[in-house]
Amino acid sequence: MKLESFLTVWLGALYLGLAACSAASDASGLDEGARPALASKAEPSSNMPASAAPKAIQAQPVALTYDILDTYPHDPSAFTQGLFFHQGVLYESTGRYGQSSLRKTEINTGRVLQKTDIPEQYFGEGITLWNDQIIYLTWRAGRGFIFGLENFELRASFPYPGQGWGLTANTTHLIQSDGSHILRFLDPETLAIVDTLEVRYKGRPLSKLNELEWIEGMIWANVWQSDMIFRIDPRTGKVTGEVDLAALHPAALRASPTDHVLNGIAYDPAQGIVYVTGKYWPRLFALNIEGLGTPLQDVSKKLATPP
């Protein structure tokens, strides 16, 4: 064997040996010994089920703390489905057949300043603001409404597939939940679905996403019948943070622990205040939540090239 060939073979063997050592140490370091050693051989991580992925690769949601800045009265007959803040007041939608409405409320008193009822065949769901109009979803009718912001006059209605749950907006799109773990991005002008985002919590689908709020470049979501709100990265769909709000209105105080659940997130960007309430809750809470984050520079990039 020529010297050159010998060196090639020898260096090749050395490289393979080092690569094997490196793979073994990576596997043991990331896995904390949970996976059998043989399973670490040439297993591409992209093909791994999320549940088997090394723990260090799965970003764990951060448990975020909060302070209650204030509490205010909230109409205990309001089955809150949507909530957003605009110019010092809250806009709220309520649900249930025959009780659905769109309303504008004074924060400090909970007083209803303006209200329009929704026809009783519709079960009201999420709302959001787009320019001078309020987009209003309904649950199972496959029909949304567009109201004028100032006078709540009905301007138009539009169809959509599946169910309507929560709704929010960033600077370019409406973002809708439908009860699943998939969020829809809608063109605000045509209301067509132009993109979707799978939401995952610790690698698993997070379903029953309900009321939504776009806060500083992140999507925040209620999960139906949960006392948690979740911070979702719109670029990846991963839940990066969670807030446990069970102490705000304890389940023991609710006439129906399964029905009278946390639902409603609104944000005042000027003061960094998050408002939350629930279905038939007697109080609205103003919160300072840790980790609201900073605005993303260009979220539309995510929409141009979905993950």
Ligand SMILES: [Ca+2]
């Ligand atoms: Ca909201």
